[in-house]
Amino acid sequence: MEYxxxxxxxxxxxxxxxxxxxxxxxxxxPLLGALLAQKTHAPSAMxxxxxxxxxxxxxxxxxGIGDSACSENAMTVMPLWRLFADQQNGFVDVGMVGGAxxxxxxxxxxxxxxxxxxxxxxASRLPGSGGAxxxxxxxxxxVISIPLQRRRFLERVDYxxxxxxxxxxxxxxxxGLPRGGPAAVITDKCIFRFHPETRELMLxxxxxxxxxxxxxxxxxxxxxxxxxxxETKAPTEKELQIIHMLDPQGIFIGNGLKELTFEKYIAMLExxxxxxx
Amino acid sequence: MTLxxxxxxxxxxxxxVAFGGMGGTQCxxxxxxxxxxxxxxxxxxxxxxxxxxxILIGAGLVKKAEVAWIAYAVAxxxxxxxxxxxxxxxxxxxxxxxxxxxxxxxxxAGAMGVPFLPTKSFLGxxxxxxxxxxxxxxxxxxxxxxxLVPAAQPDVALIHCSRADRFGNGQYFGIxxxxxxxxxxxxxxxxxxxxxxxxxxxxxxxxLTIVPGYTVDAVCEVPFASHPWNMAYDxxxxxxxxxxxxxxxxxxxxxxxxxxxxxxxxxxxxxxLREVGFERLMKLHQMEEKFNPSVY
Numbered sequence: 001m002e003y004x005x006x007x008x009x010x011x012x013x014x015x016x017x018x019x020x021x022x023x024x025x026x027x028x029x030p031l032l033g034a035l036l037a038q039k040t041h042a043p044s045a046m047x048x049x050x051x052x053x054x055x056x057x058x059x060x061x062x063x064g065i066g067d068s069a070c071s072e073n074a075m076t077v078m079p080l081w082r083l084f085a086d087q088q089n090g091f092v093d094v095g096m097v098g099g100a101x102x103x104x105x106x107x108x109x110x111x112x113x114x115x116x117x118x119x120x121x122x123a124s125r126l127p128g129s130g131g132a133x134x135x136x137x138x139x140x141x142x143v144i145s146i147p148l149q150r151r152r153f154l155e156r157v158d159y160x161x162x163x164x165x166x167x168x169x170x171x172x173x174x175x176g177l178p179r180g181g182p183a184a185v186i187t188d189k190c191i192f193r194f195h196p197e198t199r200e201l202m203l204x205x206x207x208x209x210x211x212x213x214x215x216x217x218x219x220x221x222x223x224x225x226x227x228x229x230x231e232t233k234a235p236t237e238k239e240l241q242i243i244h245m246l247d248p249q250g251i252f253i254g255n256g257l258k259e260l261t262f263e264k265y266i267a268m269l270e271x272x273x274x275x276x277x
Numbered sequence: 278m279t280l281x282x283x284x285x286x287x288x289x290x291x292x293x294v295a296f297g298g299m300g301g302t303q304c305x306x307x308x309x310x311x312x313x314x315x316x317x318x319x320x321x322x323x324x325x326x327x328x329x330x331x332i333l334i335g336a337g338l339v340k341k342a343e344v345a346w347i348a349y350a351v352a353x354x355x356x357x358x359x360x361x362x363x364x365x366x367x368x369x370x371x372x373x374x375x376x377x378x379x380x381x382x383x384x385x386a387g388a389m390g391v392p393f394l395p396t397k398s399f400l401g402x403x404x405x406x407x408x409x410x411x412x413x414x415x416x417x418x419x420x421x422x423x424x425l426v427p428a429a430q431p432d433v434a435l436i437h438c439s440r441a442d443r444f445g446n447g448q449y450f451g452i453x454x455x456x457x458x459x460x461x462x463x464x465x466x467x468x469x470x471x472x473x474x475x476x477x478x479x480x481x482x483x484x485l486t487i488v489p490g491y492t493v494d495a496v497c498e499v500p501f502a503s504h505p506w507n508m509a510y511d512x513x514x515x516x517x518x519x520x521x522x523x524x525x526x527x528x529x530x531x532x533x534x535x536x537x538x539x540x541x542x543x544x545x546x547x548x549x550l551r552e553v554g555f556e557r558l559m560k561l562h563q564m565e566e567k568f569n570p571s572v573y
Binding site for chain 1: 299345351355362377382400452458508509520
């Protein structure tokens with residue numbers, strides 16, 4: 001069964017979700033993971049998107065956090081502050097987040113890459129938090145998706161946009177954050193979890209055809225490795241079929257956006273109507 | 278009143294301005310109108326005002342942005358925002374950063390008439406390090422740590438809804454995000470709608486009225502005001518158009534050519550729509566009807 005690393009990441013993040021959970025998901029691969037879970041082992045999972053929609057069951061690909069597909073066959077649409085307040089009050093089980101940099105304790109940066117500069121004059125300005133800080137602060141747990149690259153995995157991120165376990169140990173609890181923290185970091189080479197006491201990133205599962213050395217090469221500190229190191233299960237045919245049905249033009253999972261003409265786009269939507277996802 | 282007149286009347290040099298929308302339902306027509314009128318030195322107070330912020334920053338009309346996120350999501354990055362922060366082009370701006378929830382609480386506080394609200398967001402993060410208006414305190418009742426965000430009461434709110442009557446009672450069929458609070462918090466509110474309707478129709482589904490007329494100063498009917506973004510039950514997202522737009526925005530020159538064609542070179546939003554093509558717009562509407570047929 002052939003699959004891409006991006007598909008494997010979606011499948012791995014879907015497997016983090018349990019049936020019946022409320023999932024706060026960002027658009028792109030996190031949302032594809034949530035939808036895949038819903039179509040397989042977690043049919044009663046509820047997806048929330050930042051615009052305020054809860055429980056959409058669209059026939060088409062969701063293209064943004066306020067896309068029309070978010071309110072299509074949804075359970076409710078709330079004001080933005082209300083959905084986030086529900087999360088703050090403990091109603092959201094899992095948040096699916098990403099970032100440009102992650103560190104040893106699962107803190108994420110989606111604000112700015114400082115490079116030789118600083119916050120005010122960064123080498124690369126990123127979009128900012130959006131709702132990521134809120135999700136990382138108050139969701140029951142978070143699942144982080146990020147490619148494994150040395151420039152992304154740092155001892156310390158330049159800017160903590162979304163708090164993980166801060167400086168490790170009980171520092172997250174001491175900061176006043178009510179709950180949560182990252183449960184897993186899904187990459188294109190492996191899956192990390194966190195040491196129960198030090199709260200440090202710990203290699204838990206490596207993807208097929210990847211070695212521990214391949215992973216270590218990308219990590220700038222002495223990496224913890226689980227005593228129970230596993231191999232990530234490859235995607236099943238059914239999982240891949242569902243992903244291709246969810247994103248038929250490869251807008252998120254491939255290069256589909258580059259070749260997306262208006263005619264192709266309309267044809268994609270027309271075919272979604274006929275092959276309800 | 279037309280949108281052109283409403284902007285002339287309420288948005289002034291140096292105004293603090295808030296835009297409604299989140300993902301979709303964005304105030305694109307409104308931002309183009311402000312850019313066309315070259316109203317500058319604005320302070321933007323918004324959650325994730327992707328397009329209005331990026332365009333007005335690129336046009337050099339913003340001096341400060343109090344925001345959570347600026348980009349075009351799946352279509353691409355906020356190239357004008359990036360050029361501005363990384364290279365100070367076309368000018369330097371002051372940045373005051375929050376999260377989406379933090380910003381929405383600022384509008385809620387403004388709408389409630391209280392000076393701040395507490396939240397569990399920001400704790401442990403680096404926000405307060407670079408934004409001195411995010412404060413931390415211990416709750417006087419329980420001792421637990423909370424972050425505080427200041428109320429936002431912008432001079433002008435610009436909001437787009439599904440339909441409204443001429444008194445400004447605005448209804449949403451889809452996502453309204455913070456419209457209810459932005460309208461209430463602002464000193465003046467310009468409400469645009471896809472369709473202006475009789476009040477009789479509004480009264481049939483009163484629970485959809487997110488923005489009550491007493492918060493509104495001007496009402497304008499502006500169809501397709503969120504293009505290329507979507508408006509639930511009215512039109513789908515025009516992703517291929519945005520994709521072209523992003524190709525142009527990658528360079529400063531491309532942005533300027535784009536603005537000349539779609540903003541400065543046309544008289545109003547109707548002419549922008551003509552430039553986009555009515556056949557294309559009808560297709561966007563028809564597709565939305567197939568997925569989200571209008572129920573009212």
